[in-house]
Amino acid sequence: MSYSPFISELIKKLDAKEGDTLSVRNGERxxxxxxxxxxxxxxxxxxxxxLSNGYNIGIRISESSSVTLISKGAAKEKKPRPEQHxxxxxxxxxxTGGTIASYVDYRTGAVHPALSAGDLVxxxxxxxxxxxxxxxxxxxxxxxxMNVENWQTIxxxxxxxxxxxxxxxxxxxxxxxxxxxxxxxxxMLGDLPKPVVLVGAQRSSDRPSSDAYTNLxxxxxxxxxxxxxxxxxxxxxxxSDSSAAVHRGTKVRKMHTxxxxxxxxxxxxxxATVDFEGGIDFHADYRKKSxxxxxxxxxxETNVALLQYFPGMSPSVFSRIxxxxxxxxxxxxxxxxxxxxxxEEIKSAVQGGTSVVMTSQCLxxxxxxxxxxxxxxxxxxxxxxxxxxxxxxxxxxLMWVLAQTSDADKISEMMRTNLRGEIxxxxxxxx
Amino acid sequence: MSYSPFISELIKKLDAKEGDTLSVRNGERxxxxxxxxxxxxxxxxxxxxxLSNGYNIGIRISESSSVTLISKGAAKEKKPRPEQHxxxxxxxxxxTGGTIASYVDYRTGAVHPALSAGDLVxxxxxxxxxxxxxxxxxxxxxxxxMNVENWQTIxxxxxxxxxxxxxxxxxxxxxxxxxxxxxxxxxMLGDLPKPVVLVGAQRSSDRPSSDAYTNLxxxxxxxxxxxxxxxxxxxxxxxSDSSAAVHRGTKVRKMHTxxxxxxxxxxxxxxATVDFEGGIDFHADYRKKSxxxxxxxxxxETNVALLQYFPGMSPSVFSRIxxxxxxxxxxxxxxxxxxxxxxEEIKSAVQGGTSVVMTSQCLxxxxxxxxxxxxxxxxxxxxxxxxxxxxxxxxxxLMWVLAQTSDADKISEMMRTNLRGEIxxxxxxxx
Numbered sequence: 001m002s003y004s005p006f007i008s009e010l011i012k013k014l015d016a017k018e019g020d021t022l023s024v025r026n027g028e029r030x031x032x033x034x035x036x037x038x039x040x041x042x043x044x045x046x047x048x049x050x051l052s053n054g055y056n057i058g059i060r061i062s063e064s065s066s067v068t069l070i071s072k073g074a075a076k077e078k079k080p081r082p083e084q085h086x087x088x089x090x091x092x093x094x095x096t097g098g099t100i101a102s103y104v105d106y107r108t109g110a111v112h113p114a115l116s117a118g119d120l121v122x123x124x125x126x127x128x129x130x131x132x133x134x135x136x137x138x139x140x141x142x143x144x145x146m147n148v149e150n151w152q153t154i155x156x157x158x159x160x161x162x163x164x165x166x167x168x169x170x171x172x173x174x175x176x177x178x179x180x181x182x183x184x185x186x187x188m189l190g191d192l193p194k195p196v197v198l199v200g201a202q203r204s205s206d207r208p209s210s211d212a213y214t215n216l217x218x219x220x221x222x223x224x225x226x227x228x229x230x231x232x233x234x235x236x237x238x239x240s241d242s243s244a245a246v247h248r249g250t251k252v253r254k255m256h257t258x259x260x261x262x263x264x265x266x267x268x269x270x271x272a273t274v275d276f277e278g279g280i281d282f283h284a285d286y287r288k289k290s291x292x293x294x295x296x297x298x299x300x301e302t303n304v305a306l307l308q309y310f311p312g313m314s315p316s317v318f319s320r321i322x323x324x325x326x327x328x329x330x331x332x333x334x335x336x337x338x339x340x341x342x343x344e345e346i347k348s349a350v351q352g353g354t355s356v357v358m359t360s361q362c363l364x365x366x367x368x369x370x371x372x373x374x375x376x377x378x379x380x381x382x383x384x385x386x387x388x389x390x391x392x393x394x395x396x397x398l399m400w401v402l403a404q405t406s407d408a409d410k411i412s413e414m415m416r417t418n419l420r421g422e423i424x425x426x427x428x429x430x431x
Numbered sequence: 432m433s434y435s436p437f438i439s440e441l442i443k444k445l446d447a448k449e450g451d452t453l454s455v456r457n458g459e460r461x462x463x464x465x466x467x468x469x470x471x472x473x474x475x476x477x478x479x480x481x482l483s484n485g486y487n488i489g490i491r492i493s494e495s496s497s498v499t500l501i502s503k504g505a506a507k508e509k510k511p512r513p514e515q516h517x518x519x520x521x522x523x524x525x526x527t528g529g530t531i532a533s534y535v536d537y538r539t540g541a542v543h544p545a546l547s548a549g550d551l552v553x554x555x556x557x558x559x560x561x562x563x564x565x566x567x568x569x570x571x572x573x574x575x576x577m578n579v580e581n582w583q584t585i586x587x588x589x590x591x592x593x594x595x596x597x598x599x600x601x602x603x604x605x606x607x608x609x610x611x612x613x614x615x616x617x618x619m620l621g622d623l624p625k626p627v628v629l630v631g632a633q634r635s636s637d638r639p640s641s642d643a644y645t646n647l648x649x650x651x652x653x654x655x656x657x658x659x660x661x662x663x664x665x666x667x668x669x670x671s672d673s674s675a676a677v678h679r680g681t682k683v684r685k686m687h688t689x690x691x692x693x694x695x696x697x698x699x700x701x702x703a704t705v706d707f708e709g710g711i712d713f714h715a716d717y718r719k720k721s722x723x724x725x726x727x728x729x730x731x732e733t734n735v736a737l738l739q740y741f742p743g744m745s746p747s748v749f750s751r752i753x754x755x756x757x758x759x760x761x762x763x764x765x766x767x768x769x770x771x772x773x774x775e776e777i778k779s780a781v782q783g784g785t786s787v788v789m790t791s792q793c794l795x796x797x798x799x800x801x802x803x804x805x806x807x808x809x810x811x812x813x814x815x816x817x818x819x820x821x822x823x824x825x826x827x828x829l830m831w832v833l834a835q836t837s838d839a840d841k842i843s844e845m846m847r848t849n850l851r852g853e854i855x856x857x858x859x860x861x862x
Contacts, residue, residue, distance in 0.1 A: 142803065144768035148743050176764035180742045257766050257796030305748065306741045308762070310826055311611045312579050312733055317756070321748060331739070333607035335688050337575035365688030372573065395741055 004044040007061050011047075014069045021073070022049060024059050025066040031059055032070060086129055087224045092161035092169045093135040096154060097142060124213055130220045131167065143174025143181070143200075148399070151181055152298040155188035158196050159296040168195040168223035170216065175200035175254055175262065178233055182249030183393045186231040186420040187400040188298045193290040195223050196231045198249070202260045211236050211260045218244040218274040226280055228272065229289040230421065236260040237273055246272040248284075250393045250422035253363065266363055267388040267424050301326050301402035306395040308361055309338045315345035322349035322356075327398040329357045331391040336360050336367035336375060343374050347381035355402060355411050359386035359394045366426070382408065384415045387423045397422060435475040438492050442466075442478075445500045452504070453480060455490050456497040462490055463501060517560055518655045523592035523600045524566040527585060528573060555644055561651045562598065574605025574612070574631075579830070582612055583729040586619035589627050590727040599626040599654035601647065606631035606685055606693065609664055613680030614824040617662040617851040618831040619729045624721040626654055627662045629680070633691045642667050642691045649675040649705040657711055659703065660720040661852065667691040668704055677703040679715075681824045681853035684794065697794055698819040698855050732757050732833035737826040739792055740769045746776035753780035753787075758829040760788045762822040767791050767798035767806060774805050778812035786833060786842050790817035790825045797857070813839065815846045818854045828853060 003011070016022060016035055024031045024047070033049030046058045047067075061067065127133055138157055139150065158169040173181060182198050189196060197219040201212035219234045231249035238261050247265045256262035265271075269284045304327040307318065322328055322345055330346070332338050336358040338346065350356050358378065360367050366388040369375030379385065386394045394415070401414045417423070434442070447453060447466055455462045455478070464480030477489040478498075492498065558564055569588055570581065589600040604612060613629050620627060628650040632643035650665045662680035669692050676692070682699035696702075700715045735758040738749065753759055753776055761777070763769050767789040769777065781787050789809065791798050797819040800806030810816065817825045825846070832845045848854070 142768070142805070144740075144742075144764050144805070145770050146742050147770070151742075176768055177742050254765065254793050255795050257791050257793045257798060259796065262793065262796070302743055302745075304743070306739055306744075308737060308739050308822075309575075310737045310823065311575075311577050311582075311608050312735070312830070313737075314733075317736065317752060320751070325748070333575050334685065337573070337607055339576050339578070360688050362685050362688045362693065364686050365690065365693070367688065374573070374575070391739075392741065399743070 002044065003047075004061075006063070007045065007047060010061070010067055014067065016069050017072075019073060021070040022047075023066075023068045023070050024049065024061070026059065026062075026064075087131050087167075089167035089224050090132045090134055090165065091127075091130075091220055091223050092158070092166040093133055094154065094157055094161070094169055094171050095135065095137040095140065096146070096150070096171060096173050097140040124216050126213075126217050127220045130217070131224050133220075134161070134166070141174075143176040143178060146174070146177045146181055148184075148300050148302055151184040151188065152300070154181065155185050155296045155298050158185070159189060159294045162192070162194045162196075163293045166194065168197065168229075170219045170223070171196060171198045172216070173198045173200050175202060175235075179249075179253050179263070179390075180392055180396055182231050182233045182247075182252060183390075183396040183420075183422070184300075184400070186249040186422070187397055188296050189231060189294055190297060190420070191292060192229050192231065192287070192294050193292045194294075195229045195289070196249075197223060197246075198231070198233045200233075200235060202236070202258060202262055211241070214241065214276055215244055218276065222246060222272065222274050222280060226272070226282075227289045228282075228286045230271075230287045232271065233263055234274070235263040237270070242276055244274045244276070245270045246274065248286075248421045250397075250420050251390065251424075253390055253392065266390055267365070268421070297400075297404075299403035300399040302399065304328065304395060304399045304402065306331070306391060308391075309333060309342060311339070313339070313342055315341050318342075319345055319349075322346060322354060323352050325354055327355040327357070327402050329359060329386070329391055329395045329398055331359050331361040332367070333361060335365075335371055336369050336378075336385065337372070338374075338378075340374060343378055346378065346383060350382040355384065355398060355408070355415075356382075357384045357386045357394050357398055357415055359389055359391040361391070363390065366424075382412070384412045387416065387426075389422050393422050433475065434478075435492075437494065438476065438478060441492070441498055445498065447500050448503075450504060452501040453478075454497075454499045454501050455480065455492070457490065457493075457495070518562050518598075520598035520655050521563045521565055521596065522558075522561075522651055522654050523589070523597040524564055525585065525588055525592070525600055525602050526566065526568040526571065527577070527581070527602060527604050528571040555647050557644075557648050558651045561648070562655050564651075565592070565597070572605075574607040574609060577605070577608045577612055579615075579731050579733055582615040582619065583727075583731070585612065586616050586727045586729050589616070590620060590725045593623070593625045593627075594724045597625065599628065599660075601650045601654070602627060602629045603647070604629045604631050606633060606666075610680075610684050610694070610821075611823055611827055613662050613664045613678075613683060614821075614827040614851075614853070615731075615831070617680040617853070618828055619727050620662060620725055621728060621851070622723060623660050623662065623718070623725050624723045625725075626660045626720070627680075628654060628677075629662070629664045631664075631666060633667070633689060633693055642672070645672065645707055646675055649707065653677060653703065653705050653711060657703070657713075658720045659713075659717045661702075661718045663702065664694055665705070666694040668701070673707055675705045675707070676701045677705065679717075679852045681828075681851050682821065682855075684821055684823065697821055698796070699852070728831075728835075730834035731830040733830065735759065735826060735830045735833065737762070737822060739822075740764060740773060742770070744770065744773055746772050749773075750776055750780075753777060753785060754783050756785055758786040758788070758833050760790060760817070760822055760826045760829055762790050762792040763798070764792060766796075766802055767800050767809075767816065768803070769805075769809075771805060774809055777809065777814060781813040786815065786829060786839070786846075787813075788815045788817045788825050788829055788846055790820055790822040792822070794821065797855075813843070815843045818847065818857075820853050824853050 033051040036048040199215040233247045233252045237243045237245035251268035255264045308331045464482040467479040630646040664678045664683045668674045668676035686695045687693035739762045
């Protein structure tokens with residue numbers, strides 16, 4: 001989208017070019033920075049300035065805005081950053097794409113996925129005060145296109161960097177399927193001696209309220225300053241810009257299409273919060289760092305499906321998927337129910353060799369198939385109760401478990417055993 | 432489950448029989464009531480007393496409990512209920528089954544579905560102080576077995592009672608699929624002149640913290656004392672026993688497997704809260720009562736499926752469902768995305784005549800297919816954006832819309848138009 005006629009006229013009048021330094025005053029707020037290119041996804045009434053702290057900011061221009069040209073070319077003076085000593089530890093940043101990756105291509109401001117390793121580091125100057133960064137780009141795709149091979153690549157590369165001495169890995173990732181990827185990495189990287197932290201961004205670079213930089217910097221601080229060593233997702237903790245939440249990779253779900261605090265820990269507390277100004281607080285137990293090596297177990301059975309039960313779901317329509325898949329995760333209603341006719345179809349599929357795991361579309365709470373007859377029937381038939389696992393995590397886990405063993409009892413046992421924090425302790429059922 | 436050996440011994444020692452009056456003291460709390468039968472779903476350390484106010488209560492018995500026999504046979508004195516004048520209005524109660532229906536079969540305490548119209552009224556004496564109740568049982572099934580024909584029956588019977596002069600209908604319903612049924616009734620009962628309120632219970636009769644009675648009584652109060660006339664779901668507002676939330680039938684979802692406040696309004700405020708001790712507060716606009724008649728439009732296209740997208744979803748596995756269904760609702764990732772290969776399959780299905788609606792598995796927030804190329808491609812191919820509709824509501828709506836018209840443009844227009852509060856106003860996209 002191009003500029004509005006009003007902004008086009010204004011820029012022409014100022015004779016401002018990209019790279020020139022502008023001042024924009026909106027009411028009491030003044031921004032001084034370098035004019036960045038306006039890209040196709042920017043709103044027409046927004047101009048993008050690169051501030052002296054390295055951030056890009058999108059500023060809405062109205063007729064009451066005051067815009068002046070400060071100098072041709074970049075601003076001479078750079079506000080000094082607060083002094084901080086790098087830990088000397090090396091953090092590996094493995095780019096995969098998504099809004100956060102495109103975001104940090106600050107030279108163009110474009111939100112299509114395109115970045116180099118150098119850009120990624122250069123875009124977040126603070127991170128170099130925290131640690132040495134080794135940034136690489138594994139691939140650059142929207143996360144809705146993330147597939148099993150991508151998960152495997154990330155797991156192998158992360159294991160490699162950690163075994164080579166990195167203090168941890170940051171995985172910038174599109175937010176759409178970040179919860180699936182974090183669960184996959186958690187199962188693939190079992191004996192993780194150093195943390196793997198997925199970070200994303202819900203706001204692209206032409207929005208004043210971007211979350212990309214703070215999430216990246218918080219991930220680096222979390223890796224360097226704590227002894228936690230699991231696969232985590234780190235995203236804004238609230239819609240305000242004050243802290244990030246560190247979620248366990250198997251317990252986290254994107255619960256909002258657009259909010260910065262879209263990610264929620266489900267059936268589990270947030271593991272830690274990282275205050276943007278200060279400390280890091282833990283709210284749950286976690287696995288500690290060690291000096292051992294990690295061996296990525298990346299094999300996955302891909303013939304697995306995730307199906308949500310709904311009233312009117314027809315056994316004949318879903319029969320083939322149930323019978324021809326190696327594994328199926330159902331998100332049933334309530335405690336883990338389906339209609340009687342679907343229950344018959346599922347039982348028949350289980351008898352035919354399909355591993356079926358029952359979770360709940362409620363998302364919150366625990367399944368319990370022992371309350372009603374139909375549930376008990378499913379258990380008798382061999383349906384595996386998913387405890388309080390997210391349907392998405394159960395799906396990823398089933399893919400991984402089916403690649404480890406083909407023994408039905410062993411599959412059931414592994415699915416019902418807490419391997420990576422994906423199953424919470426059973427709470428008092430009276431609650 | 433039978434009593435624990437400790438309770439069995441205690442009851443034997445007291446020579447207490449079902450129907451005798453007992454006192455149970457746990458610490459400072461004392462309960463006096465009639466001993467009820469212990470049923471198969473009761474916990475072994477619980478005894479059930481019918482209190483003088485008509486409620487059944489389950490009391491946990493430990494070695495520190497003091498249990499005494501007050502009298503053989505039922506207690507003589509009945510605590511008088513607070514005086515209240517019935518409004519003289521008639522509320523129709525149409526039982527459909529579920530925990531709430533079985534619950535009110537107070538004579539046996541059983542949680543399997545079994546009740547008569549008389550039981551339903553007798554079990555909630557307070558309701559007769561609020562209105563005249565005409566209670567009937569339409570059927571008695573667990574809600575996971577609720578199907579389209581059941582929705583049609585409920586809609587027709589509710590319309591009939593309202594047209595015959597009822598001030599409103601209360602539909603006791605199993606909680607598992609209550610949100611689907613409420614959405615179906617909302618679409619079927621368009622010009623509703625009196626409210627239809629679905630109520631359920633998350634706690635069976637052997638739990639001290641039952642919610643069935645309070646939900647039923649609150650529904651009666653809401654119908655009689657307000658001028659709101661939509662299809663609503665009324666359930667506990669919090670885990671404490673203080674108020675009920677009245678949710679719009681198209682915006683509500685069961686979000687917890689077991690909590691009493693499992694139901695949440697998604698992308699919409701709760702319409703009203705009913706304080707158990709006092710007033711009724713509204714938090715949103717609502718449709719008003721009128722004196723017109725309602726005509727139930729119950730036709731539904733049943734060849735519709737609801738599919739959640741997941742990474743690794745195979746176009747070939749889901750091709751048949753996409754192509755052979757009349758309509759499919761996808762719960763995509765984030766703003767409404769699927770992988771490129773699934774997008775191709777969906778486009779091909781749309782070209783073949785399948786109506787496809789895109790919603791988000793995030794549940795919260797609004798879909799937006801205009802941000803990325805793949806989304807714009809889907810829109811161009813004719814995929815219908817689901818706005819901020821719940822996937823479950825979009826599924827029910829699509830069944831209903833496909834029964835109204837077979838014209839693709841009209842289907843798309845109806846799906847994108849807010850008919851029953853199922854689509855919220857677009858908020859500021861900067862938020």
